[in-house]
Amino acid sequence: MLKKLFWTAAFSAFPLLMFAFSGGPPIRRTGAPADGGTDCTACHRTFAPANSDSRGFVRISAVSYTPGKKQLIRVQVFHPDAKRWGFELTSRLTSDENLKAGTFTPSATVQVKCDPAGTAPCGNDREFAQHLEPATRIGADGMSTFTVEWTPPATASGDVVFYAAGNAADGGGSNANDKIYTTSLKVSPAAALVKPTVSNDSGVSLQGFGGGKNIAAGSWIEIFGVGLTNVTREWAAFDFTGANAPKSLEGVSVTVGGKDAFIRYVSPGQVNAQVPDGIGTGPVMVVVTNEAGASAGIPMTAVARAPGVLAPANFKVNGRQLAVALFSDNTTFVGRAGEIAGVTSRPAKAGENITLYLVGAGATNPVVAAGTIASGTPTLTNATVRFGDAPATVTYAGLAPGAVGLYQFNVTVPNVAAGDVKLTISIDGVAVTQELSTVVGN
Numbered sequence: 001m002l003k004k005l006f007w008t009a010a011f012s013a014f015p016l017l018m019f020a021f022s023g024g025p026p027i028r029r030t031g032a033p034a035d036g037g038t039d040c041t042a043c044h045r046t047f048a049p050a051n052s053d054s055r056g057f058v059r060i061s062a063v064s065y066t067p068g069k070k071q072l073i074r075v076q077v078f079h080p081d082a083k084r085w086g087f088e089l090t091s092r093l094t095s096d097e098n099l100k101a102g103t104f105t106p107s108a109t110v111q112v113k114c115d116p117a118g119t120a121p122c123g124n125d126r127e128f129a130q131h132l133e134p135a136t137r138i139g140a141d142g143m144s145t146f147t148v149e150w151t152p153p154a155t156a157s158g159d160v161v162f163y164a165a166g167n168a169a170d171g172g173g174s175n176a177n178d179k180i181y182t183t184s185l186k187v188s189p190a191a192a193l194v195k196p197t198v199s200n201d202s203g204v205s206l207q208g209f210g211g212g213k214n215i216a217a218g219s220w221i222e223i224f225g226v227g228l229t230n231v232t233r234e235w236a237a238f239d240f241t242g243a244n245a246p247k248s249l250e251g252v253s254v255t256v257g258g259k260d261a262f263i264r265y266v267s268p269g270q271v272n273a274q275v276p277d278g279i280g281t282g283p284v285m286v287v288v289t290n291e292a293g294a295s296a297g298i299p300m301t302a303v304a305r306a307p308g309v310l311a312p313a314n315f316k317v318n319g320r321q322l323a324v325a326l327f328s329d330n331t332t333f334v335g336r337a338g339e340i341a342g343v344t345s346r347p348a349k350a351g352e353n354i355t356l357y358l359v360g361a362g363a364t365n366p367v368v369a370a371g372t373i374a375s376g377t378p379t380l381t382n383a384t385v386r387f388g389d390a391p392a393t394v395t396y397a398g399l400a401p402g403a404v405g406l407y408q409f410n411v412t413v414p415n416v417a418a419g420d421v422k423l424t425i426s427i428d429g430v431a432v433t434q435e436l437s438t439v440v441g442n
């Protein structure tokens, strides 16, 4: 009698454990109201209800959909203490949330289950995308991003809503001590895409860095226009492959002299791209392409170095353009006290160290390929900075580690008379063409 009870209990627990772990979680646990609003806390109860630990989150990223056009949905789960990760995602029509909206594609990391039963393809049945066990990344801490390919409905079907649950688990192999998060995201059908139209003032190096039609490998261009894309977003960590930046974002790409540029930001009216290597020197065309076609070419001129110093419009005060120069406290800028709206500023004193930021300064030693996150200290040779006529000691001139295509100059302020002084900067004999000032005090 006792023995039989024992076996009954063990038998009923066994499939549950196996199912949750190897087979993935049960369906209908995203918190979607149409599914009864239940989520993973049905079993992962330690910190129930979902979202009760405010140090973590689950986030869905998706963009306006074009009927039938696949896109990658990201489900990002974050918690500083978690050591293992899981998720479940479903998509519904907002007109009737009992109805599926589009289909998910299974992959090496994602399985797709149908409601009430079976696995994809699910026909008209509702779908749940979930982690596969190897994708739970046991031991990996901080954050996990699951990528799910989604094919929207074949015809425009109004707004679509995604529901996701994420498990920021402790990696203990049980359903205890795991933090569950839920979220939802609504996306609308995208307006029909047209070919991008670029405007004449586009192609200018990132405007905060002085503008100009000269570009160098690794420098930044801003392209203005209309109908460039339907989507607004900046690149994110998941767009990178290792240290390599993406060559397209949301179907938008840019070529410079026929070579693929790296895409940092896309929006209907503006695209920011980093100029690729191998464009030679002389006239080049910059072309933006979206899924409806290619723009007209924007004529630009490729040169070896086209240095531009960070000096945006809000640093143009009291009749001169100040360069952005940051003290080593990382919060105070060089300028007269209070003259730059929104930031703390004071004059720089002789002997103090300040940092200037540039783009387009050209090749470093060692060379860092365009479109890669710089590491180490890739240095510019022959970089000079003058305050008026006085040369400054440049303690570092090179790419800023951890950034793409951003240079920083660490400079010791020379002994010059107090007041506004002209800043003159050059790299290997190529001068910065902006008229720039800074302020020296006593």
Ligand code: HEC
Pocket: 016, 017, 018, 019, 020, 021, 022, 025, 026, 029, 030, 039, 040, 041, 042, 043, 044, 084, 085, 086, 087, 088, 136, 165, 166, 167, 169, 170, 171, 172, 173, 174, 175, 178
């Ligand atoms: C029916 C109960 C049940 C539900 C609902 C459930 N789980 Fe689980 N889950 C378990 C059990 C039990 C385990 C322990 C491992 C095993 O035996 O499968 C587990 C383990 C896990 C683990 C590994 C935990 C660790 O610390 O190692 C992850 C990740 C996970 N579940 C994700 C989810 C997600 C995401 C959901 C919601 C979409 C969910 N689970 C819903 C029962 C459940």
